[in-house]
Amino acid sequence: xxxxxxxxxxxxxxxxxxxxxxxxxxxxxxxxxxxxxxxxxxxxxxxxxxxxxxxxxxxxxxxxxxxxxxxxxxxxxxxxxxxxxxxxxxxxxxxxxxxxxxxxxxxxxxxxxxxxxxxxxxxxxxxxxxxxxxxxxxxxxxxxxxxxxxxxxxxxxxxxxxxxxxxxxxxxxxxxxxxxxxxxxxxxxxxxxxxxxxxxxxxxxxxxxxxxxxxxxxxxxxxxxxxxxxxxxxxxxxxxxxxxxxxxxxxxxxxxxxxxxxxxxxxxxxxxxxxxxxxxxxxxxxxxxxxxxxxxxxxxxxxxxxxxxxxxxxxxxxxxxxxxxxxxxxxxxxxxxxxxxxxxxxxxxxxxxxxxxxxxxxxxxxxxxxxxxxxxxxx
Amino acid sequence: xxxxxxxxxxxxxxxxxxxxxxxxxxxxxxxxxxxxxxxxxxxxxxxxxxxxxxxxxxxxxxxxxxxxxxxxxxxxxxxxxxxxxxxxxxxxxxxxxxxxxxxxxxxxxxxxxxxxxxxxxxxxxxxxxxxxxxxxxxxxxxxxxxxxxxxxxxxxxxxxxxxxxxxxxxxxxxxxxxxxxxxxxxxxxxxxxxxxxxxxxxxxxxxxxxxxxxxxxxxxxxxxxxxxxxxxxxxxxxxxxxxxxxxxxxxxxxxxxxxxxxxxxxxxxxxxxxxxxxxxxxxxxxxxxxxxxxxxxxxxxxxxxxxxxxxxxxxxxxxxxxxxxxxxxxxxxxxxxxxxxxxxxxxxxxxxxxxxxxxxxxxxxxxxxxxxxxxxxxx
Numbered sequence: 001x002x003x004x005x006x007x008x009x010x011x012x013x014x015x016x017x018x019x020x021x022x023x024x025x026x027x028x029x030x031x032x033x034x035x036x037x038x039x040x041x042x043x044x045x046x047x048x049x050x051x052x053x054x055x056x057x058x059x060x061x062x063x064x065x066x067x068x069x070x071x072x073x074x075x076x077x078x079x080x081x082x083x084x085x086x087x088x089x090x091x092x093x094x095x096x097x098x099x100x101x102x103x104x105x106x107x108x109x110x111x112x113x114x115x116x117x118x119x120x121x122x123x124x125x126x127x128x129x130x131x132x133x134x135x136x137x138x139x140x141x142x143x144x145x146x147x148x149x150x151x152x153x154x155x156x157x158x159x160x161x162x163x164x165x166x167x168x169x170x171x172x173x174x175x176x177x178x179x180x181x182x183x184x185x186x187x188x189x190x191x192x193x194x195x196x197x198x199x200x201x202x203x204x205x206x207x208x209x210x211x212x213x214x215x216x217x218x219x220x221x222x223x224x225x226x227x228x229x230x231x232x233x234x235x236x237x238x239x240x241x242x243x244x245x246x247x248x249x250x251x252x253x254x255x256x257x258x259x260x261x262x263x264x265x266x267x268x269x270x271x272x273x274x275x276x277x278x279x280x281x282x283x284x285x286x287x288x289x290x291x292x293x294x295x296x297x298x299x300x301x302x303x304x305x306x307x308x309x310x311x312x313x314x315x316x317x318x319x320x321x322x323x324x325x326x327x328x329x330x331x332x333x334x335x336x337x338x339x340x341x342x343x344x345x346x347x348x349x350x351x352x353x354x355x356x357x358x359x360x361x362x363x364x365x366x367x368x369x370x371x372x373x374x375x376x377x378x379x
Numbered sequence: 380x381x382x383x384x385x386x387x388x389x390x391x392x393x394x395x396x397x398x399x400x401x402x403x404x405x406x407x408x409x410x411x412x413x414x415x416x417x418x419x420x421x422x423x424x425x426x427x428x429x430x431x432x433x434x435x436x437x438x439x440x441x442x443x444x445x446x447x448x449x450x451x452x453x454x455x456x457x458x459x460x461x462x463x464x465x466x467x468x469x470x471x472x473x474x475x476x477x478x479x480x481x482x483x484x485x486x487x488x489x490x491x492x493x494x495x496x497x498x499x500x501x502x503x504x505x506x507x508x509x510x511x512x513x514x515x516x517x518x519x520x521x522x523x524x525x526x527x528x529x530x531x532x533x534x535x536x537x538x539x540x541x542x543x544x545x546x547x548x549x550x551x552x553x554x555x556x557x558x559x560x561x562x563x564x565x566x567x568x569x570x571x572x573x574x575x576x577x578x579x580x581x582x583x584x585x586x587x588x589x590x591x592x593x594x595x596x597x598x599x600x601x602x603x604x605x606x607x608x609x610x611x612x613x614x615x616x617x618x619x620x621x622x623x624x625x626x627x628x629x630x631x632x633x634x635x636x637x638x639x640x641x642x643x644x645x646x647x648x649x650x651x652x653x654x655x656x657x658x659x660x661x662x663x664x665x666x667x668x669x670x671x672x673x674x675x676x677x678x679x680x681x682x683x684x685x686x687x688x689x690x691x692x693x694x695x696x697x698x699x700x701x702x703x704x705x706x707x708x709x710x711x712x713x714x715x716x717x718x719x720x721x722x723x724x725x726x727x728x729x730x731x732x733x734x735x736x737x738x739x740x741x742x743x744x745x746x747x748x749x750x751x752x753x754x755x756x757x758x
Contacts, residue, residue, distance in 0.1 A: 038698075038702045039695070039698065040699060040702075040704050040706045042704060042705055042706070043705040043709070045706070045709065046690070047686070047690075067698065067701065067702060068694070068698045068701075072673070072674060072694070075674065076674070076676055076694050077676070082692070082694070082695055082698075084691055084695075275705075294447065294451070295451065295454065295455070297455055297456070307426070311425070311463045312463055315451070315455050315461070316418070316462065316463075319418065319447045319461075322446065322447075323417045323446060325417060325419050326654075326708060326709070327419045327421070327422065327423070329705060330424065330705070331424075
């Protein structure tokens with residue numbers, strides 16, 4: 001039986017090439033996990049998600065506990081079978097989304113009471129119930145239940161919040177039922193305060209987890225503060241465990257975080273942007289709603305292997321978006337997931353070849369160039 | 380170079396097995412054409428449409444002339460390239476949709492003036508401009524410009540409308556630019572009145588077309604009147620040309636029309652229903668929004684080869700629909716298109732084997748049985 005484990009295959013500065021082994025397969029790192037909030041990566045067939053090279057997707061405990069319900073997913077054979085994703089799945093703990101989405105939430109030492117944003121029904125999440133729900137969902141990677149410290153927060157607020165999360169982390173560990181191939185990740189909190197991050201990392205290491213996430217970033221602090229926080233945090237984490245930066249981010253955020261020793265990422269940006277006409281390319285974001293594309297026969301991104309770029313013109317994508325056709329979000333989501341997976345593949349290759357710094361510099365240069373010039377229609 | 384032609388391969392009673400040859404490939408008949416209104420079969424990648432077995436799709440002149448514009452489509456290489464559908468395409472003439480969708484339409488002997496339902500801009504369609512637009516779109520099958528006679532209509536109203544359509548048919552023929560592999564279809568009108576249908580068929584035959592459509596049905600007259608009208612109309616049409624029943628229909632409509640000598644069909648029903656949680660199965664329609672599916676691990680339709688049925692449970696489909704996830708319409712549309720193509724394939728096989736009447740009886744028996752029983756969850 002597969003044991004949950006992390007192989008560190010190569011290092012290039014602080015950047016790491018690795019492989020996470022789980023009950024449902026391996027994940028090459030650095031890895032980007034497409035978000036499948038409600039048991040679907042929005043606008044994508046699961047086979048299409050896999051075709052981009054994605055090896056793991058993320059599910060959201062808050063959404064799934066409310067609809068269709070964790071017990072129902074368990075009766076139907078677990079989340080892998082329910083959403084037809086045979087590969088690894090990571091679920092968040094529900095903590096972050098309870099605080100950002102639920103109505104009338106009330107936090108106490110034991111957990112959080114809240115009302116569903118669907119129907120106002122009352123629910124409760126605690127470290128113990130979060131572990132139970134994630135077990136019912138059959139997540140390969142379970143996240144400890146925590147409070148995502150808001151930004152901005154004073155040092156005192158961040159400390160109080162972080163210490164609560166550390167007590168919840170210990171309860172999460174106690175409640176987590178170990179199974180071969182299944183892992184539990186702790187989450188470092190502490191806001192933008194290095195001492196608190198150090199205290200948090202120390203507390204988590206004493207408890208002992210299969211991987212370590214960095215939480216409470218990408219919440220408005222800016223890229224510079226995020227990178228600074230990573231620089232003081234990742235060196236405190238064990239080399240032989242995977243590191244996951246939650247909710248990040250833009251391609252440049254990911255590249256910078258990989259340079260600072262992060263292995264795993266998730267973000268709604270590629271999927272959400274795909275539904276709002278925004279495409280990610282190596283030369284920055286492109287808004288396909290813009291009329292400059294209406295006569296452009298060229299692909300969104302030259303050399304991209306996705307069906308959007310292989311089979312369709314910018315003019316057609318623009319037409320789909322203007323016509324509010326479902327195929328628009330379908331194609332742009334596919335492209336964006338492909339672009340993110342291609343970025344991760346390139347990062348892995350660069351680390352393996354010891355040239356990740358050069359890769360990062362070239363990526364920054366290309367992004368700064370901006371989108372290729374507008375083709376002026378002659379006729 | 381391919382000439383536009385129709386091979387009659389077998390007959391079984393009035394039902395016909397055939398093959399239409401066009402500039403962009405062949406179409407096995409009886410054929411169902413998925414509707415790609417705005418240069419996309421809604422919620423489907425074109426490769427997925429082809430994977431169901433569909434060999435031809437339909438585009439709408441009214442929609443495409445307004446957005447993105449026929450000249451733009453032509454500059455971008457034609458509709459096949461624009462929507463990445465390399466196979467045959469049929470375009471309607473715009474007449475039907477101008478009358479049903481446009482604002483402030485005004486019909487005169489020469490044509491129709493109307494305002495776009497998008498922005499109120501003023502446009503005009505005549506037999507000549509409709510031929511021009513369909514040529515710019517590069518339709519393999521161009522439809523003559525006609526007025527779809529409303530239902531109900533008195534014999535006098537139906538006669539006036541039909542005679543206008545016949546004058547427009549002659550002008551359409553005169554304006555159509557023949558090219559190898561490209562065909563022009565005339566449209567029989569005359570409402571539910573056999574004498575008018577006969578007059579219309581005679582007028583069209585005198586003009587001479589590459590195929591003959593039956594228009595003005597499926598507009599509220601009911602299946603019995605539709606079949607009765609077909610029974611007096613199809614015998615008047617030449618055996619060696621394809622026959623197309625416009626805008627039809629439910630599976631039982633199609634089966635009945637095939638038994639009465641029709642070769643080609645189009646309808647928005649499978650695609651539109653896919654976006655409103657309605658699925659077509661051999662045992663009738665199934666509403667996946669119904670809570671009875673919420674714990675049902677079985678596929679929508681046993682034995683169906685589409686990804687919806689192959690990879691997903693009714694419980695999951697129900698969840699997607701309740702959650703308003705795009706994947707719900709994507710999967711149900713795929714299934715519905717697959718179900719229609721499977722029906723056409725079965726009809727072709729039955730005609731080839733001389734058992735189309737038995738096939739029709741068995742299809743009616745299965746549909747009358749209704750959806751398979753609800754699975755009661757034990758837990």
